[in-house]
Amino acid sequence: MIGMRSLNVAVIVKLEPDFSEGNVSYNADGTLNRAETKSILGPHSAIASLAAFYSKVRYGARITVGTMGPPIADAALQQAQMLCDADELHLYSDRLFAGADTLATAETLKAGISKMQGGIEGMDLVFSGHRASDGETGQTGPQTAWKLGFPFLGNVIDYNLDLERRTIRAKRLISLQGFYDIVEEIEAPLPAFVSVDPSYQPNFNTVSQRLALGRYRKEAAERSSNYKQYLKVFNAQQMGVDPKLVGLPGSPTIVYKVEKIPKAKASRKSEVIDGANPEHIRLAAAKIHEILSGAVVK
Amino acid sequence: MVERFDAVIIGGGSAGLAALKQLANQGKQAVLIEAGTSPGTKNVSGGILYSKKPKDGKVYNVEDVYGQDFLSDAPFERMITKYMLHATSKDKIFSIDLTAAHHYQANYGCSVLMNKLNSWFAKEAGQSAEKQGGGIVSGVHVRSIGWKSNEESIAIIETDELEPFEAKAVIAADGVNSEVAELTQARDKFSPHQLYQGVKVIVKLPEQIMEERFGIEYDSGAAHLFAGDVTLNHIGGGFVYTNRDSLSAGVVYHYDSLMRNPSEPHTLVDTLLQNPMVSEFIKDEVAVKQEIDKNLPKEEQLRIQFAVSKLIKTWGELRHAYYSANGRKGLIESGKYKSDEDIRARVESIKQELESKYSTRFVTDYVELEYSAKIIPDGKRCAMRQPYYKNILFVGDAAGRGIFIGPRIEGINVGIDDAARAAESVARAIDRNVFSEDYLGQYYSQSLEASPYTKDMREIDKDYLKIFLDAAKEVPRDIIGQRYGMVLKLMSSGTLRGLAIGFANILGFERLLPLVESEETYVQVPIELADRLGKQVTSTYNPSIPTVAQRIAKLKYNDDRISHIKVLDPQSDFMKKMVKLCPTNCYSLEDQSVVLQHEACVECGTCAKETDWHHPRGEMGVSYQYG
Secondary structure, eight states, rough: TTTTTTOEEEEEEEEEOSSSTTTTBTTTTBOOOTTOOEEOOOOOHHHHHHHHHHHHHHHHHHEEEESSSGGGHHHHHHHHHHHHHOSSEEEEOOOGGTTHHHHHHHHHHHHHHHHHHHHHHOOOEEOOOOOOTOOOOHHHHHHHHHHHOOEEEEEEEEEEEEEEEEEEEEEEEEETTTOOOOOOEEEEEESSEEETTTTOOOOOOOOHHHHHHHHHHHHHHHHHTGGGGGGEEEEEEEEEEEGGSSSSTOOOOOOOOOOOOOOOOOOOOOOOOOOOOOOHHHHHHHHHHHHHHHHHOO | OOOOEEEEEEOOHHHHHHHHHHHHHHTTEEEEEEESSTTTTTOOOOEEEEOOOOSSOOOOOHHHOOOHHHHHHOOOOEEEEEEEEEEEEEEEEEEEEEEHHHHTTEEEEOOOOOHHHHHHHHHHHHHHHHOOOOOOOESOOEEEEEEEETTTTTTEEEESOOOOEEEEEEEEOOTTTOOHHHTTTTSOOGGGEEEEEEEEEEEOOOOHHHHHHHOTTTTTTEEEEEEEEGGGOSSSSEEEEOSSSSSEEEEEEEEHHHHSSOOOHHHHHHEEESSHHHHHHHHHEEEEOOOOOOTTTTTHHHHHHHHHHHHHHHHHHHHHHHSSSSHHHHHHTTTSSSSSHHHHHHHHHHHHHHHHHOOOOOEEEEEEEEEEEEEEOOOOOOOOOOOOEEEEEEEEGTTTOOOETTTTEHHHHHHHHHHHHHHHHHHHHHHTTOOOOIIIIIHHHHHTSSSSSHHHSSSSHHHHHHHHHHHHHOOOHHHHHHHHHHHHHHHSSHHHHHHHHHHHHOOOOHHHHHHHHHHHIIIIHHHHHHHOEEOOOOOOOOOOOOOOHHHHHHSSEESSSSSSSEETTTSSSSHHHHHHHTOOOOOOTTTTEEEEOOOOOOOOTTTGEEEEEESTTTTTTTEEEEE
């Protein structure tokens, strides 16, 4: 708690095509077949939701999850609520928002955050994923932070808050002089914008935290099964956005073409071993022995 | 700041959960720490849960802890209404009806599957505990316990996963291989003569086929015990219990009897399954795939493989549902089928499709769902005389408590009674804020002394014995032999029985037990009985029994690279016997030294006596689906 008011946390998420094997479908020209491909909460959005959930378990945060998208994007909100036990779900949905690039999306999300508990002034922490798996730009988060005027903390793998001093202390994964696994620890004043690294893993290491975790998880499951009770849908007018700054008119960039990266030619050879044939097994064992005896020094 | 709790319970089996629930019932805060992914995943039972009404004194039954609606709310399997003992010799079986012994001083006894039941216990206990600021923390393994130097009654608990925390009172419910007991040296590790080894398989069997076969109804069930040649000359026996739509079939043997003459545990359970009566109990219709023609194109082979697997799965599930009133109701309510006949016709048509299109054969065999093993403390030989240490109270298996006297087999209800008494003792200590050994431990110990179960672990109950003797009255006296002739003569007369038992109890259980629990009682007498008086039972098929490797492959593990067991002396006689006695063949012999591969370990503790034995770290190791 900060003074008498609760810690206000926002998570911005995105409904994305399910790129996992067996779920994704492509058109003949290599573009995504959106009608055939199921949509889910993006994997990076899921990690952002988990990072927000940490602030609920540790600091009793009040969480609002927001997304810009068509009406079916409420599925992403429901899934995010399951992960972070959100107190409120916001869907920013309007035809005017269609065709938005990252900058126009950031404008809509900023307007959305102003509709959350306490408004922009009352917001303490905003979480976003590292990038979207269908856009891969990784720009929406930083641009939203810039529009909000919040300090931006990228690639965060761990964080803790000091509620008295109103600061966040975070560990970031950075690359430095050719090394990719450098952990940088930084402190920033609240409010702050946190983009969560894909390798983030929440760590609850006291009995009380684990008990709270259990309680909130149960609450999250109950809430997300009635997620419509927590859902608020806003259109452009209700959000008071400038139509020139959102959707296609507000987008200085367009996605011109996405090219498939050519697949590298495999250099491995395979042989089929018939498990029922003892001779095959003997040959396989001999081969393994040959490889191992080269690798193992007795 | 280090967190401190009034009461911490270590272990989320049926005893630990009962302690949590009972503390919450009394308005006390308690936290339960469980190493498995959730309570119930590490538990195995035979199992029958009893609710008892002793003639003297009072026990805490499951209803006393979870409420009077237990039978209507809890997922137990079947009410056991028929209790039979069978003496076996090859294909001959002599049966004794022991239903009266089963009902002795009992409200009821019902079959249970521990994973299902403990999940329910955990839900109930967890909800109540949360209201008092406590709850269940799973996936955490307790590594050590110490005490604050200036405050003797504050325990410091260290785990593999969390920051250390403190407890004013601890209830150790961490099972027969209690690490808390070892850490505190509150008792020695149990020895083979104090233990049984149990190995069990769950067999799938459609509900109404089972009911017809066992002569039971929807709301009743049967338990069958076996002794004789099925024991392969070990002291103990086999059992088959009816669950809702599965059977629990297993064997329990005195561990020292196995040590004297090691047999592989799976061979013992296989021998039971091959007994003609048991084979007939477990049999079902099973689909056998035809081998796919290797000359067909690869794609066609795959297509056939998937089609056949899917059809067999649908046939199996639909048939299983068809033989259950609730299953049929569910299918009709789902709108997919109009009537029972409709479902039956669909089952039949899938079967025909499989036969005609894919040459699938339908044969008589049985379907095994899960293989499990457990070490059981023989309460009459190992119940802790002082079931406490500083501010720690030991309950259930951890305290070595259970009642195993011939066909009287009770463990879960004893653990629940212990747990309720421990909870009451801790609640009392919280009220006074006194957690000393005198105030907490001794009070608990006295409470246990007052439990009728404790008496049952020490003395022969002459009324129970009479029921047993009455049930066995058709047994010719000469079979029982000279050894027991005198004893029987005394026992069969009402007045003399009292005297004889009184005398026997003065002699003490320990001196009497070797007489009663002998190869003669469990092996020779039953064989002779079956040979002379048994009825011939034939089975129409040979069950195809899976190998240990196949059984292990069906179990769910969370692999830990680091072994939770360390072999201390790889050349000791004890360890060499583990090569045979480990139920999942984790030990092998290489150049006269025993080598451990821990990956398949089911954490039974068979090898615990002479190894550095720990439960795996949080969430690691085996997770049972049935238990």
